[in-house]
Amino acid sequence: MMLKKEEPHVVIVGGGFAGLAAARGLRNARVRVTLIDKSNHHLFQPLLYQVATAALAAPDISAPIRKLLSNQKNATVWMSPVTRIDVERRRLQLDGRDVEYDYLILATGMTHAYFGHENWVAHAPGLKTLGEALDVRRRILRAFESAELEASPERQRAWTTFIVIGGGPTGVELAGALAEIAGRTLARDFRRFDPRTTRVILVEAGPRILAAFPETLSEHARLELESLGIEVRTSAPVSDLGADFVEIGSERIAARTIVWAAGVRASPLTTHLGVPVDRCGRVWVEPDLSVPDRPEVFVVGDLIAKTQNGKPLPGVAQLAMQSGKHAASAVIASIQGKPRRPFVYVDKGSMATIGRNKAVAKLGRFEFSGIVAWWLWLTVHVLFLVEFRRRVAVLFEWAWAYFTWQRRSRVILEVPQELSPKKVGYESRRWLRTGS
Amino acid sequence: MMLKKEEPHVVIVGGGFAGLAAARGLRNARVRVTLIDKSNHHLFQPLLYQVATAALAAPDISAPIRKLLSNQKNATVWMSPVTRIDVERRRLQLDGRDVEYDYLILATGMTHAYFGHENWVAHAPGLKTLGEALDVRRRILRAFESAELEASPERQRAWTTFIVIGGGPTGVELAGALAEIAGRTLARDFRRFDPRTTRVILVEAGPRILAAFPETLSEHARLELESLGIEVRTSAPVSDLGADFVEIGSERIAARTIVWAAGVRASPLTTHLGVPVDRCGRVWVEPDLSVPDRPEVFVVGDLIAKTQNGKPLPGVAQLAMQSGKHAASAVIASIQGKPRRPFVYVDKGSMATIGRNKAVAKLGRFEFSGIVAWWLWLTVHVLFLVEFRRRVAVLFEWAWAYFTWQRRSRVILEVPQELSPKKVGYESRRWLRTGS
Numbered sequence: 053m054m055l056k057k058e059e060p061h062v063v064i065v066g067g068g069f070a071g072l073a074a075a076r077g078l079r080n081a082r083v084r085v086t087l088i089d090k091s092n093h094h095l096f097q098p099l100l101y102q103v104a105t106a107a108l109a110a111p112d113i114s115a116p117i118r119k120l121l122s123n124q125k126n127a128t129v130w131m132s133p134v135t136r137i138d139v140e141r142r143r144l145q146l147d148g149r150d151v152e153y154d155y156l157i158l159a160t161g162m163t164h165a166y167f168g169h170e171n172w173v174a175h176a177p178g179l180k181t182l183g184e185a186l187d188v189r190r191r192i193l194r195a196f197e198s199a200e201l202e203a204s205p206e207r208q209r210a211w212t213t214f215i216v217i218g219g220g221p222t223g224v225e226l227a228g229a230l231a232e233i234a235g236r237t238l239a240r241d242f243r244r245f246d247p248r249t250t251r252v253i254l255v256e257a258g259p260r261i262l263a264a265f266p267e268t269l270s271e272h273a274r275l276e277l278e279s280l281g282i283e284v285r286t287s288a289p290v291s292d293l294g295a296d297f298v299e300i301g302s303e304r305i306a307a308r309t310i311v312w313a314a315g316v317r318a319s320p321l322t323t324h325l326g327v328p329v330d331r332c333g334r335v336w337v338e339p340d341l342s343v344p345d346r347p348e349v350f351v352v353g354d355l356i357a358k359t360q361n362g363k364p365l366p367g368v369a370q371l372a373m374q375s376g377k378h379a380a381s382a383v384i385a386s387i388q389g390k391p392r393r394p395f396v397y398v399d400k401g402s403m404a405t406i407g408r409n410k411a412v413a414k415l416g417r418f419e420f421s422g423i424v425a426w427w428l429w430l431t432v433h434v435l436f437l438v439e440f441r442r443r444v445a446v447l448f449e450w451a452w453a454y455f456t457w458q459r460r461s462r463v464i465l466e467v468p469q470e471l472s473p474k475k476v477g478y479e480s481r482r483w484l485r486t487g488s
Numbered sequence: 489m490m491l492k493k494e495e496p497h498v499v500i501v502g503g504g505f506a507g508l509a510a511a512r513g514l515r516n517a518r519v520r521v522t523l524i525d526k527s528n529h530h531l532f533q534p535l536l537y538q539v540a541t542a543a544l545a546a547p548d549i550s551a552p553i554r555k556l557l558s559n560q561k562n563a564t565v566w567m568s569p570v571t572r573i574d575v576e577r578r579r580l581q582l583d584g585r586d587v588e589y590d591y592l593i594l595a596t597g598m599t600h601a602y603f604g605h606e607n608w609v610a611h612a613p614g615l616k617t618l619g620e621a622l623d624v625r626r627r628i629l630r631a632f633e634s635a636e637l638e639a640s641p642e643r644q645r646a647w648t649t650f651i652v653i654g655g656g657p658t659g660v661e662l663a664g665a666l667a668e669i670a671g672r673t674l675a676r677d678f679r680r681f682d683p684r685t686t687r688v689i690l691v692e693a694g695p696r697i698l699a700a701f702p703e704t705l706s707e708h709a710r711l712e713l714e715s716l717g718i719e720v721r722t723s724a725p726v727s728d729l730g731a732d733f734v735e736i737g738s739e740r741i742a743a744r745t746i747v748w749a750a751g752v753r754a755s756p757l758t759t760h761l762g763v764p765v766d767r768c769g770r771v772w773v774e775p776d777l778s779v780p781d782r783p784e785v786f787v788v789g790d791l792i793a794k795t796q797n798g799k800p801l802p803g804v805a806q807l808a809m810q811s812g813k814h815a816a817s818a819v820i821a822s823i824q825g826k827p828r829r830p831f832v833y834v835d836k837g838s839m840a841t842i843g844r845n846k847a848v849a850k851l852g853r854f855e856f857s858g859i860v861a862w863w864l865w866l867t868v869h870v871l872f873l874v875e876f877r878r879r880v881a882v883l884f885e886w887a888w889a890y891f892t893w894q895r896r897s898r899v900i901l902e903v904p905q906e907l908s909p910k911k912v913g914y915e916s917r918r919w920l921r922t923g924s
Binding site for chain 1 (some may be wrong): 529565620838881884900
């Protein structure tokens with residue numbers, strides 16, 4: 053499958069915020085665009101924790117990449133892992149086939165990092181994909197089910213102790229949602245224990261939660277979390293964990309449900325570029341977001357290692373969208389023989405929600421907390437959902453949940469695993485968790 | 489955990505239509521009710537095919553059993569498989585614990601039957617649980633993704649050939665939805681093939697589809713399916729199938745997506761009762777739905793083998809609800825020392841949908857087809873969804889889909905499998921697909 057026509061071929065790997073913005077930025081360009089992703093859907097990651105905590109269904113926050121680009125005539129979408137990048141020959145290896153590019157935009161985002169403790173993965177899943185969110189949801193709901201069946205008070209306690217590791221926005225949002233589930237949603241549903249006695253512990257290795265926010269907002273968030281009954285432990289690095297415990301220093305806490313929101317590293321494809329990366333695998337890009345000595349290769353989104361005004365660029369949706377769009381402009385400039393402009397990140401602010409009517413937000417010089425920040429958070433998140441249809445559905449779910457305290461998606465899903473490739477013998481069976 | 493208090497203990501196994509109706513029928517009785525199900529949710533099975541065909545999300549048609557019974561003070565819900573029934577000692581074996589009953593209501597429903605071809609399971613999944621529906625959805629969506637990547641026209645053809653085996657309501661509804669997906673939903677989303685060339689084949693071993701309906705309606709349904717471009721093959725028993733083919737007699741059809749809607753058999757727990765069962769494992773019950781010589785054990789829902797006016801009782805939601813309610817009344821009668829009444833099934837009619845504005849329905853002596861039947865189908869299905877909230881959500885999804893031809897849930901979900909019990913070593917890890 054060696055495509056070679058007159059129009060330059062731009063290959064984008066990854067259909068998240070950055071990859072999608074890059075594809076859309078090329079919609080009027082005289083190029084052929086191929087967007088490759090290992091899954092079939094674009095995911096609105098900022099709301100992933102709501103799928104994990106049973107507030108939203110998986111389809112509420114995802115849309116087929118193919119559908120989002122179906123009207124863009126110059127764009128083709130392939131669902132496939134990418135197994136290798138050959139920057140010398142300008143070629144990608146997919147599962148069983150190769151594809152050549154004139155320009156490459158790498159937008160594969162981040163995956164979890166367990167800092168060398170790979171055995172923790174099984175006990176403390178992270179939250180990056182819909183599958184992981186459904187796994188976390190299953191663990192949370194089943195913990196309460198198991199507590200109801202458990203005769204020993206001690207083991208019941210372990211089932212009703214939830215530990216969230218990592219005090220960034222995801223960790224804070226998860227802990228807040230867990231407290232709400234235990235304190236309100238499930239309050240009357242069990243006979244042999246009271247879900248309101250549930251223990252939720254948020255563990256952060258650094259000195260404060262929400263480290264990317266101003267200190268006043270961090271402190272505000274901590275107080276709000278504590279008002280929900282959550283134990284916030286800062287300066288508390290995890291030394292060990294297993295199926296039923298977490299160790300913080302020398303303290304061992306019995307807990308059967310542990311969620312990892314602590315560390316990320318770049319998806320492994322960045323190592324194929326043959327250029328310097330930082331300790332998380334992010335690429336030290338040129339001012340125009342291209343890779344050193346490879347002006348035809350761009351790195352966008354969370355994969356960017358770059359400082360601006362002395363501070364590293366944050367791994368947030370805004371950066372992803374802005375950098376994806378910038379890479380598209382740079383490709384167009386090159387094709388038109390014009391000079392490329394350097395990328396400048398415009399920080400429009402950041403926000404994190406804690407629970408009903410509780411959030412923190414920083415917009416420019418302004419800081420907000422409480423109900424104002426919560427409404428801001430809600431508005432911004434609904435507006436940025438990619439399709440109008442999803443906005444209506446999510447607003448409906450949220451309004452319903454607000455007034456009833458119920459969560460729509462309290463369903464434990466067990467999707468049968470696929471056949472092993474050996475048994476079936478077709479390459480298509482290998483989509484699962486390989487590559488890009 | 490040997491519960492023995494003054495009030496009789498009624499154990500219900502299964503939280504489907506029958507089990508739930510039984511539990512609710514006991515809400516004012518002086519009994520302790522324990523409802524045991526291996527999953528945490530009640531499922532509105534008649535709409536399962538809509539989850540499989542990406543029209544609805546899993547939570548739209550399911551609700552936590554625990555939530556549905558949270559206001560019923562005499563009811564406890566346990567999520568657990570049941571591994572054994574000891575009718576002599578009136579005792580159930582759960583996963584790692586026993587429970588005694590005074591009355592037992594068995595409502596575990598049906599599972600798939602492959603008529604001795606157990607190797608077909610992997611290639612032609614059935615449609616009984618949410619997990620299976622998500623598996624079928626994944627296969628359908630991925631078949632189109634694979635067709636887009638496929639260079640060989642012959643293999644592309646196999647990816648765009650869908651075979652539904654079994655011409656009952658589920659098979660008819662699935663085939664109709666597949667034709668709509670191919671012909672409308674995906675029509676403009678691919679670049680290397682036209683989804684409108686998709687082949688959908690409905691295969692039925694018997695002489696006509698919808699055999700439980702009057703012949704005129706069967707014929708009407710066949711014509712409607714054919715107008716959607718579906719090939720309907722009757723008197724066509726499948727002789728073999730594999731990962732990429734189905735054999736009907738001596739004809740071999742290359743197809744990569746096969747769905748099984750053909751055979752069912754009773755869940756294996758009926759064999760523990762030590763009483764005669766029919767060839768599908770259903771129990772020949774007494775007139776009051778109790779088991780021969782075991783007046784304290786009832787069998788309800790799809791598990792009933794019984795004829796009425798010379799015809800076998802059908803495995804439908806109405807029978808499940810009516811029989812569950814009847815078993816509850818029989819328990820109450822026994823406790824009050826009154827005679828039990830025989831069960832009489834009241835057939836309120838049956839219906840099946842084929843596609844937009846196309847359905848067939850039989851209500852009493854009246855037969856309907858086309859748009860009238862479709863509106864009937866729609867109204868009845870929305871009214872019977874268990875929660876008002878779900879009714880609103882499903883109506884919204886359907887209205888949206890009707891006007892846009894889009895389907896909300898075009899998302900391929902890969903939920904990480906759980907750890908093996910060996911690795912974790914806790915009984916809770918064994919919920920998965922065992923028992924009840």
